[in-house]
Amino acid sequence: MDTVYNVSPSPHVRDNVTTQKIMGAVALALLPASAAGVILYGVHALLVLIVSIASAVLSEYVFEKITNRPVTIYDLSAVVTGLLIGLNMPPEVPVFIPVLGSIFGIIVVKQLFGGIGQNFMNPALGARCFLIISFSSQMTDFAAKGGIMGASAVDAVSSATPLATLKTGAAFPLGDLFLGTTLGTIGETSAFALLIGAVFLLWIKVIDLRIPLSYIGTFFVLVLVTALIRGYEAPLYYTVCEIFAGGLMLGAWFMATDYASSPMTANGQLIYGVCLGVLTFLFRMVSKSNEGVSYAIIFMNCLTPMIEQFTRPLAFGIKREKEAKHE
Amino acid sequence: MKDNKDKPLERIWNGIYVENPVFCLILGMCPTLATTTSATNAIGMGLSTTAILVASNLMISLLKGIIPNRMRIPSYIVIIASFVTIVEFLMEGFFPSVYASLGIYIPLIVVNCIIMGRAEAYAGKKGPVESVFDGLGMGIGFTLALLLIGSVREIVGAGTWFGAKITPAIYEPVNLFILAPGAFLVMAFFVAIMNKLKIGAARRTDWDPTENGCADCSSCAKLGFCGGKPAAAEEEVKA
Numbered sequence: 253m254d255t256v257y258n259v260s261p262s263p264h265v266r267d268n269v270t271t272q273k274i275m276g277a278v279a280l281a282l283l284p285a286s287a288a289g290v291i292l293y294g295v296h297a298l299l300v301l302i303v304s305i306a307s308a309v310l311s312e313y314v315f316e317k318i319t320n321r322p323v324t325i326y327d328l329s330a331v332v333t334g335l336l337i338g339l340n341m342p343p344e345v346p347v348f349i350p351v352l353g354s355i356f357g358i359i360v361v362k363q364l365f366g367g368i369g370q371n372f373m374n375p376a377l378g379a380r381c382f383l384i385i386s387f388s389s390q391m392t393d394f395a396a397k398g399g400i401m402g403a404s405a406v407d408a409v410s411s412a413t414p415l416a417t418l419k420t421g422a423a424f425p426l427g428d429l430f431l432g433t434t435l436g437t438i439g440e441t442s443a444f445a446l447l448i449g450a451v452f453l454l455w456i457k458v459i460d461l462r463i464p465l466s467y468i469g470t471f472f473v474l475v476l477v478t479a480l481i482r483g484y485e486a487p488l489y490y491t492v493c494e495i496f497a498g499g500l501m502l503g504a505w506f507m508a509t510d511y512a513s514s515p516m517t518a519n520g521q522l523i524y525g526v527c528l529g530v531l532t533f534l535f536r537m538v539s540k541s542n543e544g545v546s547y548a549i550i551f552m553n554c555l556t557p558m559i560e561q562f563t564r565p566l567a568f569g570i571k572r573e574k575e576a577k578h579e
Numbered sequence: 580m581k582d583n584k585d586k587p588l589e590r591i592w593n594g595i596y597v598e599n600p601v602f603c604l605i606l607g608m609c610p611t612l613a614t615t616t617s618a619t620n621a622i623g624m625g626l627s628t629t630a631i632l633v634a635s636n637l638m639i640s641l642l643k644g645i646i647p648n649r650m651r652i653p654s655y656i657v658i659i660a661s662f663v664t665i666v667e668f669l670m671e672g673f674f675p676s677v678y679a680s681l682g683i684y685i686p687l688i689v690v691n692c693i694i695m696g697r698a699e700a701y702a703g704k705k706g707p708v709e710s711v712f713d714g715l716g717m718g719i720g721f722t723l724a725l726l727l728i729g730s731v732r733e734i735v736g737a738g739t740w741f742g743a744k745i746t747p748a749i750y751e752p753v754n755l756f757i758l759a760p761g762a763f764l765v766m767a768f769f770v771a772i773m774n775k776l777k778i779g780a781a782r783r784t785d786w787d788p789t790e791n792g793c794a795d796c797s798s799c800a801k802l803g804f805c806g807g808k809p810a811a812a813e814e815e816v817k818a
Contacts (some may be wrong), residue, residue: 387753
């Protein structure tokens with residue numbers, strides 16, 4: 253009995269993809285957006301990003317040490333969570349807010365439900381919603397003091413966010429939305445930087461197009477129809493503005509596609525994306541609030557197990573009940 | 580342990596710790612989650628429920644001989660509703676501010692499942708003295724649980740305790756805790772702490788199923804302690 257055989261069930265095919273590599277790729281893909289945020293909003297934005305990442309990693313380390321679990325900070329998932337929390341903060345937010353958000357996201361949303369892969373909703377979005385409910389005034393104060401936006405002639409205090417302008421039915425300069433020279437959270441404004449990251453993730457096949465395209469596509473159609481019905485000027489231009497404004501780009505490419513909290517099945521991903529589009533449309537265009545991406549995503553995160561159950565593919569050789577009865 | 584059963588002190592300890600209605604039986608969730616926005620509300624709700632629980636337990640225990648079995652639930656509701664009405668009027672007269680902030684939750688004590696549960700599970704079967712102490716224990720357990728949840732929610736969520744500011748000025752209240760999600764979060768943390776305490780205690784002592792009379796695991800309230808393992812082992816020995 254000297255030889256220990258490794259007896260394990262299938263699958264036996266191995267790949268050298270690890271959690272660390274995937275999370276590293278996501279972090280890398282978020283770098284353009286982070287850089288854009290720092291350039292646009294100044295040094296304080298950089299401080300917020302660093303503090304978010306550090307507190308997320310530290311919370312994960314401390315929790316796992318206290319509960320005697322294997323320390324998983326080297327898989328970089330906490331770095332991604334912290335970075336996403338930082339990108340979801342307004343540029344001049346007091347630093348204690350992202351720290352609280354990281355602690356909540358990592359410990360309550362992720363670790364208490366079993367750690368990586370077990371979280372029932374995206375930890376970064378759970379943290380964001382926790383913070384928006386708790387500190388609504390600080391979390392919706394998008395005034396910029398540093399960087400390009402702080403230096404520009406825009407009156408930072410009184411000028412509205414793109415979504416607030418769009419809410420009134422007026423269009424917003426599309427070039428500003430694309431480059432990100434608008435007011436918003438650190439990482440959400442520059443659609444250009446986010447798309448660079450998204451293309452990178454698609455290219456190395458960390459994400460696929462099903463969730464983002466069904467999400468944005470559904471949202472596009474619904475907003476276009478509404479803009480036509482409501483008789484807005486230049487409905488197509490308005491709809492494109494809606495897509496590039498606010499957190500939709502960040503949410504659709506980087507947060508709705510989180511592996512643990514989105515469906516695994518292909519059909520499930522399409523259902524998930526369409527529902528996200530409908531919910532975001534309802535929040536933005538029908539309800540009173542300006543933004544609805546984060547609530548839409550965490551809502552659908554909670555429905556993910558149900559979607560998976562309804563779209564479970566059949567194993568080879570197994571027949572559905574109805575077909576089996578026919579025979 | 581069997582000898583102690585139904586003794587006044589055992590009943591009170593049972594209500595506070597062993598079968599705490601909120602943290603162990605998970606009963607009465609609606610008032611627990613809705614009225615614990617502040618410590619004052621929590622105490623008001625807890626004490627009024629305790630008064631009604633003791634009175635209805637006593638009345639039901641006294642009347643159990645003449646209530647027909649098939650009509651017991653309507654009878655219990657009539658008895659409980661009468662006491663709720665009395666408490667409602669008393670509160671409106673003497674504590675109008677608490678009455679105003681608890682609002683609909685005072686009349687809703689009629690359908691509080693702790694009161695119905697104790698009537699059905701205990702007062703309808705036992706004598707008046709035990710029933711009074713059972714109601715007292717359950718009521719105190721409920722009040723303490725509400726006070727704990729209410730205190731944490733008020734201190735973290737508003738920076739005050741019983742309406743007085745106790746946190747330093749630099750502290751920024753976390754609004755979430757006095758809203759509905761905060762109630763679920765705080766409640767869940769206390770249930771987790773309670774489970775940790777009890778399961779830990781059960782592991783430290785050698786749990787003897789025969790001594791504790793839990794040979795039949797399906798009906799045992801303390802299944803969480805042993806997971807049914809000692810009883811199963813016992814059966815194997817017998818076989």
